[in-house]
Amino acid sequence: MKCKKCTKKAVINLKSYNLSLCAEHFEDFFVEKTRETIKRYKLFSKNDIVIVAISGGKDSLALWYVLKLLGYKTHGFHIDLGIKFNNYSEISKQKVINFSEKNGLPVSIVSLKESFGFTIDEYKKMGQRTACATCGIIKRYLLNDFTRKTGADCLATGHNLDDETAVLLGNLLNWQMGYLKRQHPKLPASYGYFAPRVKPFCERTEKETAAYSFLKKIDYVQDECPYSENASSIFYKKIMNEIEQRSAGTKLRFLRGFIDNKKFFSEERGVEERLDICLNCGQPTVSSPCAFCRIVQRFQKVISSERRES
Amino acid sequence: MSVARVNVVYKGNEQVISEVRTVKEILEKLGINPNSVIVTVEDELVAEDYVLKNGDKVKIIDVISGG
CATH class of the missing domain: 3.40.50.620 (HUPs)
Structure with a gap:
């Protein structure tokens, strides 16, 4: 298949555009x-x-x-x-x-x-x-x-x-x-x-x-990403x-x-x-704390309880 | 167009595929949707109608990312 714009060999066929192109023209x-x-x-x-x-x-x-x-x-x-x-x-x-x-x-x-x-x-x-x-x-x-x-x-x-x-x-x-x-x-x-x-x-x-x-x-x-396998x-x-x-x-x-x-x-x-404001970081959110601050707080909570236990 | 025997690398696995004429035929044999990959032969990007030669080194690169 030749490039539609020149005589070089096409490297890609873009079917949705009905277009085959060489490297340079692609x-x-x-x-x-x-x-x-x-x-x-x-x-x-x-x-x-x-x-x-x-x-x-x-x-x-x-x-x-x-x-x-x-x-x-x-x-x-x-x-x-x-x-x-x-x-x-x-x-x-x-x-x-x-x-x-x-x-x-x-x-x-x-x-x-x-x-x-x-x-x-x-x-x-x-x-x-x-x-x-x-x-x-x-x-x-x-x-x-x-x-x-x-x-x-x-x-x-x-x-x-x-x-x-x-x-x-x-x-x-x-x-x-x-x-x-x-x-x-x-x-x-x-x-x-x-x-x-x-x-x-x-x-x-x-x-x-x-x-x-x-x-x-x-x-x-x-x-x-190893976690996206079943996304x-x-x-x-x-x-x-x-x-x-x-x-x-x-x-x-x-x-x-x-x-x-x-x-x-x-x-x-x-x-x-209408949104609330996250009382922790100030970001507009559906409910305070915002999803990001909840992730951070949750992690910190687990870490501190692990420290107390050890 | 004569048939060829080529070396194919896909997702880290190498295999020999025989009785194929074009890249399109390799993808069909392996059940790969052409929209989900790009293919190189001897490290050059090629279209699906590329005519293969005996001993060609074919690499199929997955392009789908997720997450």
Whole structure:
């Protein structure tokens, strides 16, 4: 199969676009489509400072790389979760540092252990919640906290089309109206506390971000987080890929259709739900203390009772 | 198009696969959805219609991440 733009051999066949491309033209396509997404959803401008959440995986590193190529002002933020299995967190952190140095991009790193006294491994051992749910709460809290404190304009994450459609499918199957109301490529600032969150890769597939990372020789963590093995998001992604294989373009139509019909899931758009304030950290929350402070307090309680017993 | 015998690495396991002509046929034999992987042959990214040669080193890289 030849590239549709030149005579070179195609390295990827993008069935949803009816397009086969060589390495060079795929790289151009990928960057241009990201630029279009930023423009389509008015995610941010060239004057904005964008905090990029960097896990060390393909999506976040590719996003950081592309935003730099497009001339945006970025600052990376990485959370060391302290997952020791397969040296996962240490390898992730090192890949982030190496990438940052190689590309001359600034990064800040926060260690969960150093800042809050526990790791995801330790929390998992005593956890009632699944590791993914706890990790999600911790990441959202710390990413927002960093974005606010640095005075940056928004927080960008590497969520791709597969992530977005898997979440959408899960939320629709379970009629999670609260989550459906909030799912969008751009979540505006809210409650004078939560920084805007944006997803410039929301229309790029996971296959595209992996292919782009491979072609640009981006050294990313290929191992999956050891705790995500049975994550429902992976199950939903597999289902969406089966549908996509039978009907190319379904994932993109599913996401865009949802965004175009968002009004059906939003009551009184623009009106903020009333929230309390966390008495511990000051974050707006459904009930005080907030979910993040409850995680920290719960861990501290277990540690102090263990100390008393020993 | 003649059939080939190739070395395939997938999820850390190496195996020899015979009687295949293209990358697409390898994925079909292994029951892998093409949307969930990228494939390299001799360390070069290739599309599913890539025609294989005897002895080619094929690597199938999972792209699905979760959590």
